[in-house]
Amino acid sequence: DVKVTQSSRYLVKRTGEKVFLECVQDMDHENMFWYRQDPGLGLRLIYFSYDVKMKEKGDIPEGYSVSREKKERFSLILESASTNQTSMYLCASSAPRGLDTEAFFGQGTRLTVV
């Protein structure tokens, strides 16, 4: 079974802190994604990576950055956390087109910025 693991289920951070959210997948997938999910707004894509050291901005990249130094790990960085970044963060991975492109998600990280 594909497994996507996020490092924390719940996090509480202070305004202005630098926050790292980690995601690891064990299926050798090229594609990895970070979404945030908010009531009424649904899932919105923050960043996408299609290979090691490659990244692409999603719909709402402002205030975030990402790092992909190894194929299995994709990190989301909040450079200076703000209260409007309180949200559920979801990581996903998938194989590239031409293969089985089913996307698999982690269990989510509920981040609260106070």
Add this chain to the structure above:
Amino acid sequence: KQEVTQIPAALSVPEGENLVLNCSFTDSAIYNLQWFRQDPGKGLTSLLLIQSSQREQTSGRLNASLDKSSGRSTLYIAASQPGDSATYLCAVDQGGSEKLVFGKGTKLTVNP
């Protein structure tokens, strides 16, 4: 820009009923469509993936259909059970990118 709509936003049914969840999308140039289930406070669990060349996929009591030309997909759940209570989301992988665009989901409650 691709938009995905799910109607209804919420649905409550008695146990044992067969039901249909709807998903529509504005741009028919999709690569595939995927249905997910999400339990409260949890991540998404993949249910079914339909490639653009396919018309339907089945898994147990679930059947998903795809009509790309009309921009619609349905998820049919047979003989619903209280354990099916969750939010169901559909997402399309649109042509030209490998990113998923999500609907806002249908919250299903199956009453015993």
